[in-house]
Amino acid sequence: MNLSGILKRLVLTGLVFFGAATLNFFLPRLSGGDPIAERLAQLGDSGGTMSAEALSAMIASYNERFGLDLPIWEQYLNYLWDMMRLDFGYSIAYFPTRVWTLIGQALPWTIGLMVTTTLIAFLAGSFLGAFAVWRRNAVTGTLMPLMMVFAAVPFYLVGLLLIFFLGYQLRWFPTGGGFSPLVLPSWDLDFAFNVLYHASLPAASIVLSSIGIWALAMRGMMVTVAGQDYMTFARARGLSDRRMFFSYGIRNAMLPQVTTLGLALGQVVTGAILVEIVFSYPGLGNLLLQAVRGADHFTVYGIVMILVLTICFVTLVLDLVYPLLDPRVRLGAP
Amino acid sequence: MAPLLEVRHLSVSFATDTHRINAVRDVSFDIAPGEKLGFVGESGSGKTTTALALMGLVPNPGRVTNGVARMGDLDLLGLSQEDLKAERLRTVSYIPQGAMNSLNPVQRVRDSVLDGMEDHGEQMGRGERRAAVRELMEKAGLPHDAGARYPHELSGGMKQRACIAVAIALKPKLLIADEPTSALDVITQRRVMQTLDRVQRELGSGLVLIGHDMGLMAQFVDRLVVMRQGRIVEAGSTKRVFRSPRAAYTRELIASVPAMPVRRPVEPVRAGEDPGHVEDDDALLSLENASKTYRRGFFGKDVAALKPVSLRFSRSSPRIIAMVGQSGSGKSACGNLMLGFQKPTTGRITFGGRDVAAMKRREKSDFRRQVQAIFQDPYASFNPFYTIDHAFTVPLRRFGIAANRAEAYDIMADALQRVGLDPGATFGSHAHQLSGGQRQRIMVARAVALRPKLIVADEPVSMVDASLRATILENIRQLRDEFGISVFYITHDLATAYRSSDGVIVLRRGRVVEAGLPDEVIRDPKHPYTVQLVESIPSTDPDQAWARVREPRAPGGADADAFNQSVIRSRIPGFSLWPGTVA
Numbered sequence: 001m002n003l004s005g006i007l008k009r010l011v012l013t014g015l016v017f018f019g020a021a022t023l024n025f026f027l028p029r030l031s032g033g034d035p036i037a038e039r040l041a042q043l044g045d046s047g048g049t050m051s052a053e054a055l056s057a058m059i060a061s062y063n064e065r066f067g068l069d070l071p072i073w074e075q076y077l078n079y080l081w082d083m084m085r086l087d088f089g090y091s092i093a094y095f096p097t098r099v100w101t102l103i104g105q106a107l108p109w110t111i112g113l114m115v116t117t118t119l120i121a122f123l124a125g126s127f128l129g130a131f132a133v134w135r136r137n138a139v140t141g142t143l144m145p146l147m148m149v150f151a152a153v154p155f156y157l158v159g160l161l162l163i164f165f166l167g168y169q170l171r172w173f174p175t176g177g178g179f180s181p182l183v184l185p186s187w188d189l190d191f192a193f194n195v196l197y198h199a200s201l202p203a204a205s206i207v208l209s210s211i212g213i214w215a216l217a218m219r220g221m222m223v224t225v226a227g228q229d230y231m232t233f234a235r236a237r238g239l240s241d242r243r244m245f246f247s248y249g250i251r252n253a254m255l256p257q258v259t260t261l262g263l264a265l266g267q268v269v270t271g272a273i274l275v276e277i278v279f280s281y282p283g284l285g286n287l288l289l290q291a292v293r294g295a296d297h298f299t300v301y302g303i304v305m306i307l308v309l310t311i312c313f314v315t316l317v318l319d320l321v322y323p324l325l326d327p328r329v330r331l332g333a334p
Numbered sequence: 335m336a337p338l339l340e341v342r343h344l345s346v347s348f349a350t351d352t353h354r355i356n357a358v359r360d361v362s363f364d365i366a367p368g369e370k371l372g373f374v375g376e377s378g379s380g381k382t383t384t385a386l387a388l389m390g391l392v393p394n395p396g397r398v399t400n401g402v403a404r405m406g407d408l409d410l411l412g413l414s415q416e417d418l419k420a421e422r423l424r425t426v427s428y429i430p431q432g433a434m435n436s437l438n439p440v441q442r443v444r445d446s447v448l449d450g451m452e453d454h455g456e457q458m459g460r461g462e463r464r465a466a467v468r469e470l471m472e473k474a475g476l477p478h479d480a481g482a483r484y485p486h487e488l489s490g491g492m493k494q495r496a497c498i499a500v501a502i503a504l505k506p507k508l509l510i511a512d513e514p515t516s517a518l519d520v521i522t523q524r525r526v527m528q529t530l531d532r533v534q535r536e537l538g539s540g541l542v543l544i545g546h547d548m549g550l551m552a553q554f555v556d557r558l559v560v561m562r563q564g565r566i567v568e569a570g571s572t573k574r575v576f577r578s579p580r581a582a583y584t585r586e587l588i589a590s591v592p593a594m595p596v597r598r599p600v601e602p603v604r605a606g607e608d609p610g611h612v613e614d615d616d617a618l619l620s621l622e623n624a625s626k627t628y629r630r631g632f633f634g635k636d637v638a639a640l641k642p643v644s645l646r647f648s649r650s651s652p653r654i655i656a657m658v659g660q661s662g663s664g665k666s667a668c669g670n671l672m673l674g675f676q677k678p679t680t681g682r683i684t685f686g687g688r689d690v691a692a693m694k695r696r697e698k699s700d701f702r703r704q705v706q707a708i709f710q711d712p713y714a715s716f717n718p719f720y721t722i723d724h725a726f727t728v729p730l731r732r733f734g735i736a737a738n739r740a741e742a743y744d745i746m747a748d749a750l751q752r753v754g755l756d757p758g759a760t761f762g763s764h765a766h767q768l769s770g771g772q773r774q775r776i777m778v779a780r781a782v783a784l785r786p787k788l789i790v791a792d793e794p795v796s797m798v799d800a801s802l803r804a805t806i807l808e809n810i811r812q813l814r815d816e817f818g819i820s821v822f823y824i825t826h827d828l829a830t831a832y833r834s835s836d837g838v839i840v841l842r843r844g845r846v847v848e849a850g851l852p853d854e855v856i857r858d859p860k861h862p863y864t865v866q867l868v869e870s871i872p873s874t875d876p877d878q879a880w881a882r883v884r885e886p887r888a889p890g891g892a893d894a895d896a897f898n899q900s901v902i903r904s905r906i907p908g909f910s911l912w913p914g915t916v917a
Binding site for chain 1: 389391418419420421422423424427428430431434435436437438439440441449450453454484486497500501
């Protein structure tokens with residue numbers, strides 16, 4: 001690994017960020033929703049009557065407040081400057097709450113649920129896939145077709161099934177929410193258990209539906225690795241089963257899995273949207289859904305930029321870490 | 335003296351649902367301590383399976399159906415898998431063909447040495463481990479820092495040495511070496527075999543060498559076992575077997591080795607042809623001061639793979655030109671330049687007077703048809719997803735040689751017959767259903783079907799048995815005469831270069847050191863490096879000693895000058911060469 005290789009990666013990451021920010025600015029504007037009108041229509045619904053004159057004065061003052069009266073290129077430049085400082089401004093729908101505050105409330109839920117479940121599915125799936133190749137018997141023989149079924153079922157469907165049977169019919173688990181409505185969030189053990197209890201169904205549906213993909217991919221790699229010359233030589237040296245399985249088999253078969261893991265971690269926030277909606281989980285996905293519905297441009301900008309940032313960050317980390325895992329890969333090599 | 339290993343009536347068979355293959359049939363032999371025993375035979379003769387059976391490593395669905403293998407009090411064939419595992423490395427150790435990837439790519443060589451020792455119950459502290467690794471590296475002839483390197487950081491010869499170091503860690507009583515040097519060039523082969531010889535003497539262990547190189551066997555082993563179709567057809571002392579072979583098959587094997595002194599006379603240049611320089615308007619493919627430099631790493635040094643060389647193939651007089659040299663000498667870099675796969679760092683490559691690098695799409699397509707490639711690896715050259723037909727029909731149709739499917743099949747059938755394959759049996763099969771030799775012949779047929787003017791063949795016969803090699807090369811030779819195809823034959827095998835080429839170019843570290851007619855360059859080499867190469871070829875005459883490698887002398891003095899000179903012998907008729915224009 002060398003310095004210029006890392007620098008190159010950083011510059012590339014910056015460019016990706018800029019490109020994504022630009023797309024992010026223009027795309028929502030194509031949808032045609034007027035955020036201020038939406039906001040005022042909401043207010044109008046909540047009661048009271050208003051003259052047309054007062055309404056347009058209000059729209060004008062809101063537009064000025066959010067800088068929406070400026071020419072588009074000036075808005076764009078302001079926006080880029082804000083993005084560079086990671087200042088997402090105020091939410092239109094929840095004015096005067098800052099977008100960062102909304103994201104700050106939702107992000108821990110999403111990361112806590114998605115990152116944990118992705119890692120669990122990765123570890124368990126990879127191990128099962130490798131083990132199915134290593135010990136071919138009746139149990140592992142039935143494991144793989146089962147994994148294929150899991151891989152084929154989308155996770156919101158698994159989620160709905162779990163809600164219906166475990167949540168609604170058996171009433172073992174709550175059917176939605178991040179914690180019980182009657183409990184106040186606090187840093188104690190009771191609340192932690194409450195959160196875990198509520199997270200169990202969404203977590204189970206994510207793990208169940210993604211474990212199969214990990215297992216199948218790992219199985220394929222492990223079959224390839226098992227046929228390599230170094231495995232033959234390892235067996236001819238009488239190495240212990242444990243060492244051959246972990247240090248020779250899994251250690252080599254997992255290399256492409258790690259690449260996939262990096263990409264999957266980059267997707268955790270978007271991947272969560274449907275699950276969060278199905279389980280009304282108070283995470284980023286739910287927030288994004290509401291923001292899009294309400295044409296709350298600034299919140300959408302903020303969330304999308306967070307997604308872009310996570311993907312950039314995870315890819316960068318992966319690029320930097322990969323040469324440590326596979327000595328044949330060198331950073332900055334032509 | 336009591337034998338170290340006594341094998342009696344060993345039989346191994348592979349049973350599938352439909353049929354049963356008896357891979358090893360009633361094989362019996364002894365090995366004395368300190369003795370070297372060779373197993374020779376073509377692929378599929380059962381020599382490797384015999385060795386694997388001794389370690390309990392016969393792959394599924396193979397089973398040892400009969401026999402004993404007594405080693406002291408042990409019967410290797412009667413042990414349970416767990417007991418057998420304990421005996422591996424400690425009692426019987428295996429040296430694989432390590433030049434490819436026999437070592438775990440993500441772990442340092444040191445750890446590959448130590449993990450075997452640890453798994454066999456050696457308790458070692460930090461200092462002992464370091465000492466053990468250093469001692470083994472030294473024994474295997476590796477630099478002492480080699481333990482800290484990863485396998486991909488080692489050259490082919492060093493990887494093979496690393497495999498030896500790993501295999502001898504527990505001082506085994508019996509070493510089994512399976513084609514340990516078949517992927518190495520002759521000079522490296524001789525050095526590695528000398529190391530193996532020394533290691534075995536120091537351990538006092540028995541050694542089983544499996545291979546198909548009769549020359550190597552003649553030079554290395556004390557006794558020889560010749561196998562065919564699972565049976566021993568002949569066994570005896572090496573000298574006896576080579577001097578007076580009893581079995582017809584043994585005679586066939588010995589005769590298949592391209593013997594150096596026997597050669598058909600240089601074919602006369604056709605009448606009316608200028609036997610010298612290739613004129614500009616007759617130029618087919620020219621390298622003009624072409625060189626190739628690779629950059630290692632981002633800030634790394636530039637490595638010159640090929641130093642400037644100029645050569646020219648003639649359009650009117652096709653020639654087979656062999657380029658020989660050790661691995662890493664720049665042969666393949668030269669071939670890649672000719673094929674237009676890489677751009678030269680300096681100079682240019684022209685085809686029919688046009689710069690290859692500047693060709694437009696259509697010209698390039700024509701160039702691709704006229705200059706065909708045959709690659710070294712017959713396994714990786716085919717897309718496993720398609721049948722063999724696909725490899726033919728796509729280029730035939732794409733280059734407009736065949737107007738329709740039926741015509742394409744006619745051309746294919748003709749090309750396959752030319753390389754001695756049955757078209758009916760070959761059509762519709764996938765690459766994995768064919769043997770290595772069949773695949774290499776298909777590669778030749780495919781290249782020829784396109785009626786090119788030049789074929790760049792990079793080690794086209796490296797993976798087939800000696801007898802088949804001669805056949806394929808003979809095919810290529812016929813193509814030259816019949817269709818006027820020139821061939822650039824890249825190889826590290828001097829014997830086949832000698833036998834089948836019109837001219838030989840010797841490359842060392844990217845520089846042409848000697849060139850001329852095969853009779854001159856290989857039978858009477860003048861450059862010290864060529865001498866070294868030729869001396870390294872193991873002779874099938876067990877009395878003719880395989881001399882120690884003369885190491886390249888230290889730089890400075892007259893010897894260094896001799897090494898840095900290019901010796902151009904007489905001109906190769908119909909071919910031009912001007913090496914080393916720039917120092």
